[in-house]
Amino acid sequence: MINHRTCPPVKPWLRRAAALGCALGVSIMAAPTFAADLARTSELGPSDLELASGLDARRIASVALIEQRGTANAAHLEQQGSRHAAQLVQRGQGNVLRSAQSGSLQQSSVLQEGSANEASLVQSGSSHQLEVRQVGSSNAATAAQSGSGNRGQIDQQGSFNRADLTQSGKGTTATLSQQGNGGIATLVVH
Amino acid sequence: MKHQLSAIVLATTLAMAMSGAASAATSADITQTGAANQAYAAQTNNSQGDTTATIVQSGAGNFAGNPDGGTVSFVEGGILQNGNHGNTTAEVGQRGNGNLAMVKQEGVTGKYGGISQVGDNNMSSLIEQGGSGGGASIVQSGRSNVAAVTLSGNGGIVDVLQSSQANKAEVNHISSGVTILRQGGLANTAMLDNQHVVGNLTVQQMGSGNSAQSNSLGSIVQDGNGNAASISGTGGGLTSPSLYNTFAMINQVGVVNTASISQNWSAGNGLASIDQSGRGNRGCGGNLGLLGKVVHVFLRRPHSSRPALHQTR
Numbered sequence: 123m124i125n126h127r128t129c130p131p132v133k134p135w136l137r138r139a140a141a142l143g144c145a146l147g148v149s150i151m152a153a154p155t156f157a158a159d160l161a162r163t164s165e166l167g168p169s170d171l172e173l174a175s176g177l178d179a180r181r182i183a184s185v186a187l188i189e190q191r192g193t194a195n196a197a198h199l200e201q202q203g204s205r206h207a208a209q210l211v212q213r214g215q216g217n218v219l220r221s222a223q224s225g226s227l228q229q230s231s232v233l234q235e236g237s238a239n240e241a242s243l244v245q246s247g248s249s250h251q252l253e254v255r256q257v258g259s260s261n262a263a264t265a266a267q268s269g270s271g272n273r274g275q276i277d278q279q280g281s282f283n284r285a286d287l288t289q290s291g292k293g294t295t296a297t298l299s300q301q302g303n304g305g306i307a308t309l310v311v312h
Numbered sequence: 313m314k315h316q317l318s319a320i321v322l323a324t325t326l327a328m329a330m331s332g333a334a335s336a337a338t339s340a341d342i343t344q345t346g347a348a349n350q351a352y353a354a355q356t357n358n359s360q361g362d363t364t365a366t367i368v369q370s371g372a373g374n375f376a377g378n379p380d381g382g383t384v385s386f387v388e389g390g391i392l393q394n395g396n397h398g399n400t401t402a403e404v405g406q407r408g409n410g411n412l413a414m415v416k417q418e419g420v421t422g423k424y425g426g427i428s429q430v431g432d433n434n435m436s437s438l439i440e441q442g443g444s445g446g447g448a449s450i451v452q453s454g455r456s457n458v459a460a461v462t463l464s465g466n467g468g469i470v471d472v473l474q475s476s477q478a479n480k481a482e483v484n485h486i487s488s489g490v491t492i493l494r495q496g497g498l499a500n501t502a503m504l505d506n507q508h509v510v511g512n513l514t515v516q517q518m519g520s521g522n523s524a525q526s527n528s529l530g531s532i533v534q535d536g537n538g539n540a541a542s543i544s545g546t547g548g549g550l551t552s553p554s555l556y557n558t559f560a561m562i563n564q565v566g567v568v569n570t571a572s573i574s575q576n577w578s579a580g581n582g583l584a585s586i587d588q589s590g591r592g593n594r595g596c597g598g599n600l601g602l603l604g605k606v607v608h609v610f611l612r613r614p615h616s617s618r619p620a621l622h623q624t625r
């Protein structure tokens with residue numbers, strides 16, 4: 123479902139794509155701003171998704187895909203229910219990505235290439251899985267998972283990056299990896 | 313029947329697949345490669361299963377501590393674990409110069425904290441408070457490193473190993489347990505600042521120009537020249553000295569070494585022993601105020617050694 127109060131008018135093909143996402147139980151809000159912007163959502167087969175993102179295709183019921191290229195883009199994704207998956211890709215600088223998933227067995231995969239990007243993910247419920255990968259400098263990744271059996275992983279390549287992951291619940295797994303200088307990694311599990 | 317069996321197998325498979333992600337163990341891992349990085353991991357109140365945290369940093373000037381702390385804080389800890397149940401493990405590995413690692417474990421039984429550093433001018437702090445059966449280990453390879461361990465809780469084991477030169481190690485072991493502090497190289501300093509300890513405390517130094525000091529009891533073994541060893545226990549070092557037999561032993565092999573033992577308890581039995589082998593050594597031992605006390609000073613080259621012995625009942 124597209125929130126027209128917060129998002130500027132979008133192209134007809136994006137409306138159709140969002141409608142398809144809505145049918146899959148997916149809510150997508152993508153806000154193009156300055157540069158070339160590409161956002162699309164589609165339904166992938168489990169094998170396609172597994173090859174594309176490394177997600178566990180056996181657990182996936184529906185898929186949301188957002189891809190943006192350019193500078194200063196913003197993407198917002200919401201998923202509710204069970205066994206949804208999101209693959210979010212931004213290439214460029216100054217991009218912002220927001221993702222919220224609730225329910226159970228949700229999966230998020232984020233890739234940001236470029237500098238000064240920001241990714242924020244929230245998962246509430248149980249047995250979720252998120253993976254954030256940022257390539258570039260001065261990027262920030264923030265993720266919060268509440269519930270049991272969640273798994274979170276943030277990988278950053280570049281300098282002066284920041285990774286923050288908070289988990290609350292039992293049986294969780296968290297991994298932060300940074301390659302570069304001046305990085306800050308904070309991991310809180312309670 | 314066949315379909316029912318298939319359904320059961322499918323349901324079991326799905327249940328196992330879904331429960332796999334919800335294993336009882338909690339783990340947190342941080343890996344950083346580069347310079348001037350900061351890492352902080354906190355795990356608290358895990359009531360189910362084991363808890364594991366690992367930080368691995370490669371590069372110079374890295375900091376395994378609270379990035380928002382601003383200053384070096386021995387309270388926060390690069391890894392902070394509090395109130396967890398089950399086995400709790402915290403490990404930090406750093407490779408490079410000028411790194412800082414801190415681990416703090418609180419209220420945990422069955423805990424292990426380990427810090428390993430390779431490089432020069434590194435600093436480690438490991439604190440374990442509460443619980444019992446703790447294990448603390450610091451291994452440093454390089455020059456001018458500093459290691460500090462504080463451990464409370466019965467049955468704890470502290471193991472510190474430093475190699476190379478100008479290293480410093482300080483262990484504060486409270487309550488019963490075992491402490492092994494080993495240093496190899498030149499101009500190293502070891503200090504056991506122990507209170508209420510019943511157990512084995514050992515300092516081993518291989519090399520020259522080293523110094524070791526214990527403020528209560530234990531044994532110091534030094535192999536090299538120009539070393540200094542001192543064991544001094546006074547006042548209420550032990551909560552109830554009359555319950556325990558305290559011993560202090562210094563063994564030195566080399567030349568121009570110095571050894572000193574001073575025990576002054578209001579009660580209890582004491583043993584002070586100094587064994588020196590070499591030339592130009594100086595040994596001094598004394599028991600004051602102990603009920604049953606024995607003092608031994610062995611000087612293998614008496615013509616050049618200057619012993620002193622003092623006993624007062």
